[in-house]
Amino acid sequence: MLRELFVKNIVLIESLNVHFKNGLSVLTGETGAGKSILLDCIGLILGNRVDFNLIRNNENVASVTAIFEIYDKHPVVNVLEKFSVNHETELIIRREININGKSKCIINDVVITRNALIEITDNLIEVQGQFEDRGLLNTKTHLSLLDAFADHNDLIENSREAYNSMINILKLINEAEAIAKKNNEDNDWLKDSYDQLVLLDPKFKEEEELDKNKKYLANRTKINTAMAYIRNIIEKETGLEDLINQVIKSLESMYKIENENINSAIEIINGTKADIEELKNIVNGESLETTQGIDRLELIEDRLHALRTEARKHNCTVDDLITIRNKLKNSLNDIKDNNFKIEDLKKEYDDAKMKFVKLSTLLSESRKKYATILTEKINDELPQLKLENARLSINFDKVSIDDASILGIDKVTFLASTNSNNNMLPINKIASGGELSRFLLAIKVVLEAAIHNRTIIFDEIDSGIGGSVANAVGTRLAKLGASYQAMVVTHSPQVTSKGHNHYLVQKNMNNNQTYTNILELTENEKIEEIARMLSGSNITNEAREAAFKLLDNK
Structure with a gap:
């Protein structure tokens, strides 16, 4: 309040x-x-x-x-x-x-x-009679007013949860389909790139090894020349091999002398002979034909070119091609997984949609049930406000699932007619003035009795009425005030007295x-003010007596 x-x-x-x-x-x-x-x-x-x-x-x-x-x-x-x-x-x-x-x-x-x-x-707080876009005249509020009257919060919450679940799944589907669209655009490139890398089959440190072999083969002529020269030094007459044999022969002739230095010399020269033999084997092993070396060099250069071309394509090092291949494989798997995910999400969405339809339908049925009760209560209230020919109905428009909201599948509008010969129109379309004000009051009396959580202020609801009608309005306002805080700005002595x-x-x-300034009046001051409202600035005893009777009958 x-x-x-x-x-x-x-x-x-x-x-x-x-x-x-x-x-x-x-x-x-x-x-x-x-x-x-x-x-x-x-x-x-x-x-x-x-x-x-x-x-x-x-x-x-x-x-x-x-x-x-x-x-x-x-x-x-x-x-x-x-x-x-x-x-x-x-x-x-x-x-x-x-x-x-x-x-x-x-x-x-x-x-x-x-x-x-x-x-x-x-x-x-609500001010009725002003700011009409925010009160009962705003048709957007009618559904929430009906729900508040019905007090079926469990149905509302269940429907809301089902809607949110459906929308969240739909959001995931949209995200997955956006990814799928991008994947479809990239899929051919990904698959072609992956297939090329599988075919290329790069190995870790392969570039380093190929570079080393390339350098070796590129110097093959120089190596062959050096090997031939060394081989000549070892094998020619009076070469290393012949000279060592002569040394060994001379030392062995003195072996029986059993001199320690001679024996050591024999061991050394025998070791040298073994080293020369090993060197000879190495040199002979490097006697590869020049044509065979050229063929191998071409293969290595082709391999390096293929590896480096792929590395430039993916903007990485040759060694990183292995990682790129694995990533491409994972991306292709992700595309497959995403497609499966979309299928699964669509099944989930269908289930969630069915659940929302079921729960929102239950909510809609409850709303229609309470709409009948609310309509009867309001229509019972209208004659007491001297609106015997007025009536209210609540119109339901079913919203498609695609246009549904967190509020469900209903669009609710309060329709009214202030004369039995008039068509039912939305409340904000019926004629303004005293009839409209009383009509709104009747609705408020019923609704706020159920909701009673706001202060409501009526601005000159008595406009254009008097006598018994004004007395009826005052009585209904007092009924509102009995449950919660209500205020009325009025020129009517009958309304004031209530x-x-x-x-x-x-x-x-x-x-x-x-x-x-504003003064809160005492009982005697109330009589004087109501008497003024009855007779004008010249207050008579008759006006005071009439004011007293109005207050006494409230």
């Missing part, structure tokens, strides 16, 4: 502090006293766009502060948590506007955006300046 309202420097209001109570509060006052200003202040709290002309003359800053009491499970709690606003049982909402064209929205010392303020205060609390908006002059 709205507990207090502080206003500073708004038009005729210099400083104002109003304490509001439970029940039905009526606000009265002469035309021009400032009742509309008060509604403008509440409009700022609701997040309406700022009219900087509201700032009082000769002032730079104006502000409106509202204090609301809330309970633990109030619907606004979830919205506050969404915007990280700390709360307990009290909300302090402040709207500040500056002559320089800037404004601020603050809740419990947290600065928020205007859109956030609108979302929060839509759960706290209020539990009475606030007088009045305009005073001081030092040639005009000020608006």
Whole structure:
């Protein structure tokens, strides 16, 4: 409920502090006293766009502060948590506007955006008769109002979860298909690249080994010349081999002398002979034909060219081709896996879709059941507001699954007719004026009795009515106020007499300046104010007596 309202420097209001109570509060006052200003202040709290002309003359800053009491499970709690606003049982909402064209929205010392303020205060207060795009006249609210009346939260939650599951799977399908589309564009290149690398079959350190062999073969002529020269030195007459044999023969002739140095010399020369034999074998082993070397060199160069061409293609080293091949293989496997994934996800989506259809259908059936109950209750209320020929119906349009939302498969519109001869039209399309106001009141009496979590303010709901009709309106407003906080700005003495609390908006002059203030009236002051409303500025005893009777009959 709205507990207090502080206003500073708004038009005729210099400083104002109003304490509001439970029940039905009526606000009265002469035309021009400032009742509309008060509604403008509440409009700022609701997040309406700022009219900087509201700032009082000769002032730079104006502000409106509202204090609301809330309970633990109030619907606004979830919205506050969404915007990280700390709360307990009290909300302090402040709207500040500056002559320089800037404004601020603050809740419990947290600065928020205007859109956030609108979302929060839509759960706290509604002004009926103004801001019609945000109240019952907004057809977008009708479904949520019906759900609140039906109180089938489990069905709503089950349907919501099924919808979210379906949408999440669809999102995964779209992502997987986007990958598949890109994969299809790349698939031929990936497969061709992989096949080429499989055929090429690169080995680790192969380039290094090939380079070494290439260098060796490129110097084959020089090597053959050197080997021939060495072979000649070893094998020719009086060459190394012949000279060593002669040395061995000379030393062996002295073997029987058994001289230690001679024996050591024999061992050394025999070892040298063995080394020369090994050298001879090595040299002979390097006697490869030049043509055979040329053939091998061409093969090596071709292999190096193939390896390096692939490395340039993939912008990597030759050794990295092995890793690239494995990655290409994994990518091709991923494409296959992704295609299988899409098939599996589509099956999951079909299952999730069936579940959503089932649960949203159950929710729709429940809505239609409670729509019948709600319609009957509202239509029963209409005659008591002197709308005997008016009626309400709730229209259901089924939404296709493709166009469904988190709210299910229903589009709900409240239709109304204020005359039995008129066609049923959306509430926001029926004629404005007293009939519309009473029609909305009837709906509010029924709906808010079930929901009762917001303060509702009616702006001159008595417009164009009087007598018994005004008395009926006042009675129904009092019925609203019995369950929760309601307010009405009124010129009707009959409506005024039904209020539990009475606030007088009045305009005073001081030092040639005009000020608006609000007074909560006592019982005697209520009689005087209602008498004024009945007889005008010249209050008669008869008017006072009539006022007393109205109050006595409330």
